[in-house]
Amino acid sequence: MKAISLEGIHLLGTIDCEEAIVKRPDDVRIKIKSVGVCGSDIHYYRDGKIGVQVVKYPFVIGHEFSGVVEAIGSGVSRLKVGDRVSVDPSVSCGTCDQCLAGRPHTCRNNKFLGCPGQLEGCNKPYIVMPERNCYLLPDPLSFDEGMLVEPLSIGIYSTLSAGDVAGKHIGILGFGPIGMCVFQSLKMRGAASVFVSEPLANRRALALAQGADMVVNPLTEDVISVFNNALPLQQDIVFDCCGMQQAADQAINTLKPGGTFMIIGIPEFDNWAFQADLMRRKEITIKNVRRQNHCDQAAIDAISSGNVSMEGMISHRFHWSEAQKAYDIVANYRDNVMKVVLYFDE
Ligand SMILES: [Zn+2]
Ligand SMILES: [Zn+2]
Structure with a gap:
């Protein structure tokens, strides 16, 4: 079976990888539809790594996907051939202290799709996954919506992790796909106002269209003074959805005393810097978010019920033969990109 492989920095190719065959009783084989x-x-x-996770080439990445069950192991009881599924890319051990504490997302032995040294990713036509990672897609949901369950589950988990957001004033720094998922989850959970900072014009327009109460361009406006002028008592919670140092500075300067800074973004640097004096005087709480925990079904329910809208999320669709072009568009923020989808049908 051919798969899309990372071959170097900014370079994709194809490799022959192992056929997707059901071997364990709890496995299902999935025909991948939308990635x-x-x-x-x-x-x-772009960088060949995230922190200590360094790619050894060639390597197959990709972890957001949906598909159709094609074969099932002898122990599979919930799913049947032909079922449409969204798949949680995180395979936890179920026996370590973290799993037993209800934190499979920080499992000591976690294996994540498309993570170097862990599991091969889903940029290929077929994959084998444990049944417990598969969530049935209700009929009205498309395969694209099924693929969006993974990023939306991160948005939902992030807002749940921030506590009670109802009636709260909230900032989102970065309105990429994860920023939008956080935004939709906040709206669903009754946030009083959401201010957004985003450098790309198309993403600012999307945030406005979805009902953001204020949208600023951090490249031309002073986020701190604009947010603080509009909301003199300042924000209850600020979500970093960009992984930039400025986000920490902006958050600490726009949060009210007792406020919470949620870090969702993945920085390209090794160490955050925080304004110690201001952060201490305001007694700011800083909380990190690692992917998501048990929010897959909540994401499916949120989309099916119409409580969130994924409208405007998908900006580009490509056959996988055009993967290099697709990745270049995302890596260079070209063509008003938001979420790019690859299709693996022959
Ligand atoms: Zn575990
Ligand atoms: Zn992801």
Whole structure:
């Protein structure tokens, strides 16, 4: 079976990889339908690494996908051949202290699709996954919406992790796909106002169209003074969805005393810097988000019920033979890109 492989910095190719065959009783074989290109895929594409996770070439990345069950192991009870599924790319061990504490996303033995040294990614036509990672897609949901369950689950988990957001004033720094998923989750959960900072014009327009209460361009406006002038008592919670140092500075300067800074973005640097004095006097809480925990079904329900809208998320669609072009568009923020999808049908 051919798969799309990372061959070097900014370079994709194809490799022959192992056929997707059901071997374990709890495995299902999935025909992959829709694969999203994620910001973290782009980190591997552009830098060859995320932190200590360094790519050894060639390597197959990709982790956001949906598909159809094609074969099932003897122990599979919930799914049947022909079922449409969204797939959680995180395979946890189920036995370590983290799994037993209900934190499979920080499992000591976690294996994540398309993560160097862990599992081969989903940029290929077929894959084998444990049944427990597969979530049935209700009929009205498209394969593209099924693929968006993974990023949306991160948005939902991030807002749940921030606590009660209802009636709160909130900032989002960065309105890429994850910023939008955080935004939609906040709206669903009753945030009083959401201010957005985003450098790309198309993404600012999307945030406005979805009902953001204020949208600023951090390249031409002073985010701190614009946010603070509009909201003199300042924000309850600020979400970093860009992984930039400025986000930390802006958050600490726009949060109210007792506020919370949620870090979702993946920085390209090794160390954050925080204004110690201001952060201490305001007693700011800083919380990191690692992917998501048990929010797959909530994401499916949110899309099916219409409580969130994924409208405007997908900006580009490509056959996988055009993967290099697709990745270049995302890596260079070209053509008003938001989420790019690859299709693996022959
Ligand atoms: Zn992702
Ligand atoms: Zn574990």
